[in-house]
Amino acid sequence: MINISINIPVKPLLIGKVGKSYGILGWINIFSFTEEQEKIFNYLPWFFLKEKKWTKIQINNWKNHKNNFVVQIKNISDRSIVRKFTNSDIIISKYTLPVLQKNDYYWNDIIDCKVFNLDQIYLGTVINLMRIKNNDILILKNESKKFKKNILIPFIENHIIKNVNIKNKFILVQWK
Incomplete structure (x- = not known):
């Protein structure tokens, strides 16, 4: 069995933006561009893109905060580390989206x-x-x-x- 880890998305699709860090425990603000904002969490994994550098992200936890969301990234619990993601684009592989019915489109x-x-x-x-x-x-x-x-x-x-x-x-x- 071959285990392949993909560290860049296939057919990249922008679905959100990363804001500033939140608190001291490594949480960060995110802004969803999806039609129903909470659905951004249905399309995992995320890839953060900043200055042409890709980082694959796994979400540990999330919650609503002031009409947007804050997320805790797996294995990050320090504000100074998560701060480097501020202003990153949130990208997914287009194949993460549900298959649409005939004549439907995104x-x-x-x-x-x-x-x-x-x-x-x-x-x-x-x-x-x-x-x-x-x-x-x-x-x-x-x-x-x-x-x-x-x-x-x-x-x-x-x-x-x-x-x-x-x-x-x-x-x-x-x-x-």
Whole structure:
């Protein structure tokens, strides 16, 4: 039996950020980027990435703290040691995520999709998404020479968003 330990993620996916240390016993603040914040703990192991250096992390314990979380990393019980992780990105292997049903996708799958309107006019490339109270918003890099600002399109399926094709990386929208 071969035991292989992977110390860098396969298909890295950003799911959070590390904040400052908490207390004197090696706990540290973390900020979750997952849709339901607590689900960040469903996607283990974590890899911290800071200054192009990867560190595989095992969580010993965690708790809610001021709308975010504090975690205790296994085998670290000293504030000065955990402090080196401040401002690290929290990365997982994409394969850690649950397999989705047909025609479902994750937000990160939409990044870099080309967006066209119903008149087959290219509007731009998705560079990010933003969550607001009523719906999500696609943020497109505007490649038109007329306008310099990014284009914001409400992500309202079947009304504005007509088709999302992850395989071919394009989105069809009802938008001018």
